[in-house]
Amino acid sequence: xxxxxxxxxxxxxILFRYLGITLGMACWGLVFSLILAVVLALVRVYRLxxxxxxxxxxxxFFRGTPLLVxxxxxxxxxPQIIPLFVGLDAFTAAVIGLSLHFAAYKAESIxxxxxxxxxxxxxxxxxxGMTEMQAMCRIILPQATRVALPSLMNYFIDMIKSTSLAFTxxxxxxxxxxxxxxxxxxxFFEAFLAVALIYWGMVLLFTQLQxxxxxxxxxxxxx
Amino acid sequence: xxxxxxxxxxxxxNRVFSGIDLDIAEGEIVALIGPxxxxxxxxxxxxxxxxxxxxxxIRIDExxxxxxxxxxxxxxxxxxxxxxxxxNYALFAHMTALQNIAxxxxxxxxxxxxxxxxxxxxxxxxxxxxxxxxxxxxxxSGGQQQRVGIGRAMALDARLLLFDEPxxxxxxxxxxxxxxxxxxxxxxxxxxxxxxxxMQFARNIADRVIFMAEGRFVEQGKPAEIxxxxxxxxxxxxxxxxKTY
Numbered sequence: 001x002x003x004x005x006x007x008x009x010x011x012x013x014i015l016f017r018y019l020g021i022t023l024g025m026a027c028w029g030l031v032f033s034l035i036l037a038v039v040l041a042l043v044r045v046y047r048l049x050x051x052x053x054x055x056x057x058x059x060x061f062f063r064g065t066p067l068l069v070x071x072x073x074x075x076x077x078x079p080q081i082i083p084l085f086v087g088l089d090a091f092t093a094a095v096i097g098l099s100l101h102f103a104a105y106k107a108e109s110i111x112x113x114x115x116x117x118x119x120x121x122x123x124x125x126x127x128x129g130m131t132e133m134q135a136m137c138r139i140i141l142p143q144a145t146r147v148a149l150p151s152l153m154n155y156f157i158d159m160i161k162s163t164s165l166a167f168t169x170x171x172x173x174x175x176x177x178x179x180x181x182x183x184x185x186x187x188f189f190e191a192f193l194a195v196a197l198i199y200w201g202m203v204l205l206f207t208q209l210q211x212x213x214x215x216x217x218x219x220x221x222x223x
Numbered sequence: 224x225x226x227x228x229x230x231x232x233x234x235x236x237n238r239v240f241s242g243i244d245l246d247i248a249e250g251e252i253v254a255l256i257g258p259x260x261x262x263x264x265x266x267x268x269x270x271x272x273x274x275x276x277x278x279x280x281i282r283i284d285e286x287x288x289x290x291x292x293x294x295x296x297x298x299x300x301x302x303x304x305x306x307x308x309x310x311n312y313a314l315f316a317h318m319t320a321l322q323n324i325a326x327x328x329x330x331x332x333x334x335x336x337x338x339x340x341x342x343x344x345x346x347x348x349x350x351x352x353x354x355x356x357x358x359x360x361x362x363x364s365g366g367q368q369q370r371v372g373i374g375r376a377m378a379l380d381a382r383l384l385l386f387d388e389p390x391x392x393x394x395x396x397x398x399x400x401x402x403x404x405x406x407x408x409x410x411x412x413x414x415x416x417x418x419x420x421x422m423q424f425a426r427n428i429a430d431r432v433i434f435m436a437e438g439r440f441v442e443q444g445k446p447a448e449i450x451x452x453x454x455x456x457x458x459x460x461x462x463x464x465x466k467t468y
Contacts, residue, residue, distance in 0.1 A: 120313035121271050124372075127307035128327035128379055129299060138330055143317050220317050220359040 004213055008190040015198055021173040023202075025094050025163040030156055033100035037106035042136070044111050055107070062104035068165055071097040075169045093165035102159050105199055113148035114140055146217040153210040157203050164199070174198055225383055225414070230267055230279030232262070239265045240438035243279070247383065250412030254419055254429035254446075258461055262438045263418045264310075267385050270416070271305045272298045283382055286346040301332065307374030310388040314360040314375070320367075321347065321356035323401070324374045331379065346374045350404055351365045366397025370404055377408070385406070386417040402428075422465050426450055434458045 062070065075093040078198045079085040080209030117140050150199035167176035174195055225247040233238045247253055255263050268274040269290070270281060276290045283304040286353040288297040315323050321343045328339035347353050350370045360368050369389055376384055389405070390398045402424055408415065409428050419425060425432050426446045431447045432441040433454065442455045 065268065118313070118316070120309055121315055122308070122315035124309060124315065124375075127271060127273065127302060127305070127309075129303040130327075130330040131299065134330050138316055140328065144315070145327055220319075221361050 001197060003123065004187055005136055006186065007187055008194045012198075014181065015174045015177055015194060016172045018172060019198065020175045021091070022160070022163050022169065022175075025098060025166060025171070025173065026156070026160045026169070028095045029098035029102065029159050029163070032095065033102040033106055033155075033159070034152075036099060036103035037110055038141075040095075040103060041110035041114060044107070045114050048075075059104045059107055062101050063108075066170065067101045067162055069095070071165060071169060077134065090169040090171045094163065094169055094171050098159055098162060098166075101162075102154050102155050105155050106148075109151040110144065110146050111174045113144035116147055117143045124164035146214075147208070149214060149217060153206070153213075157206060160202055160206070161199055166193075224284060226280075226282040226426060227270065228282075230266070230269060230276050230281070232265060232274065232276045238438055240435075243440060245433075245440070247357070247414060247416060250414055252409050252415045252417070252430045254417050254430060254432045255427035255435055256419060256422070256425055256432060256461075257435035258457075259271075261436050263435050265354050266435070267307075267387050267418050270383075271302050271307055271387060273307070291406040303379070304382045306379055306381035306384045308369070308372050308384065308386045308389045310391050312372045312392075314367075314368055314371055316360055319357050319359055320363065320371045320374075323360070324373055324378050327375065327379045342380065343374075346378055350374045351400070352414070364397060365393045366400045369393060369397070369401045371418060373401070373404055373408075377413075382414060382416050384413060384415045384466075386419070388418050389422065390419070390421055420465065422450075422462075436461070438442065449459075 040059065043051045043055045071094065074085075074097045075088065075090065079088065116120050121143075122135050125139045126132070130138065163173060164175035166173055167179065170176075178191045178195035182188045185191070225245075227243065227245040231241040233241075243266065247251075255267070257263055265274055269276040272290075272293065275293070279289075281288050281290060281301065283301060286297065286300045288301055295309075309458075314320075315326060318326060321340060323336075324346050325336070325339040325343035328334040328342060329336060334342075343358060344353070347356050350373060352367060352370055352374070355363060355367060358367075360371070360376055363371065364402045373384075373389070385403070390401050393401065398421070402421060405415070405417070405424065406428050409442050417424065417429070429446055429460075431443060432446050432449040434441050434449065434453075434457075436455075436457050442449065442453065442458050449458070450462065453462060
């Protein structure tokens with residue numbers, strides 16, 4: 001018994017080889033969830049008939065059910081119903097599941113941020129001849145981004161950690177690898193501590209990035 | 224050059240104004256005065272469709288719009304003929320003073336960034352803020368922000384500038400510099416329609432003063448006539464009130 005530091009350190013380079021898969025899922029998930037979230041948020045802000053109700057239903061479902069259940073539904077369930085999903089590989093399924101799940105959360109914080117921007121700035125944009133779309137893209141969204149950034153970053157951090165659930169679909173990411181190593185060496189504590197440290201390190205890195213981005217976006221406001 | 228016919232607007236059952244006609248000649252400066260809540264600002268906002276009137280006709284130069292079936296293109300065309308100055312400035316908070324002024328030229332007119340910034344710098348000089356181009360709105364005083372707001376409207380060479388109580392949110396110390404800038408524009412014969420509580424402006428700068436009450440133009444004329452020989456009782460009462468205040 002006892003803690004085997006040597007073993008844990010020797011695991012690190014092995015785990016690092018799978019970091020790309022973890023980060024890959026997180027980054028693709030970030031991109032797709034953001035795109036979907038902006039669309040959902042705009043549908044709700046403009047109260048587009050029917051679409052608004054649909055996006056409310058969507059948000060309600062994906063916030064109201066566990067991510068693990070959603071991943072299982074998507075990867076193990078859907079192919080039985082819809083043949084299109086039969087060939088879906090686990091990595092793609094994980095990216096889709098993570099994107100759908102976190103888009104629901106992000107949509108709400110983006111919507112709140114958009115609503116929070118002073119209405120008269122939109123009017124000012126229109127008054128100089130902008131279209132509604134230009135006012136949204138040039139005036140409202142850049143400011144809403146700043147407001148939403150801290151919570152979006154929280155969701156991104158949450159998503160990085162949630163990629164570990166992909167190992168239940170059979171994706172060979174760092175959690176899966178740690179699990180494999182642990183079951184062959186029986187040094188569970190070392191293996192899972194190693195993977196915990198890697199997640200922690202990643203989150204610290206992205207938090208640093210967040211601080212930098214926030215400082216940049218806040219330039220206009222602290223003089 | 225500006226012709227408004229039979230413009231009416233109601234919010235639900237609440238009639239804001241109805242059947243308003245207004246002609247403004249090129250270079251004319253019109254002050255719109257009256258008690259609060261009589262529809263002055265709403266009238267102004269209906270001219271460039273920040274609010275949509277219920278019926279009537281608005282024409283600026285060759286752009287003629289029947290308001291109740293205005294197409295999106297008509298509205299855009301009308302807005303591009305007018306500039307609007309907001310009571311609360313409504314500057315783009317994430318842009319510097321320079322960027323605020325250049326934004327319309329770049330996004331709406333399609334100018335190259337360099338050219339737009341050059342033009343914006345000229346305007347900054349013109350409004351007396353040549354050294355404030357890199358400042359964000361949060362770092363400017365109220366008076367400076369409102370001058371940038373006017374500069375932003377000036378940049379697009381609007382045929383008609385609409386001012387919605389441009390000095391009402393300002394601390395008294397900043398009112399003078401904004402009025403001075405408006406006077407400067409007046410001397411250049413910039414056509415302006417100004418909703419204001421500044422009687423000094425109405426008296427000294429406007430070519431015509433219109434008194435609006437209860438959703439109608441009650442009385443209008445040259446400032447001298449309005450201020451010294453008002454006929455309508457409500458106007459006399461109103462002028463007395465603003466005098467004591």
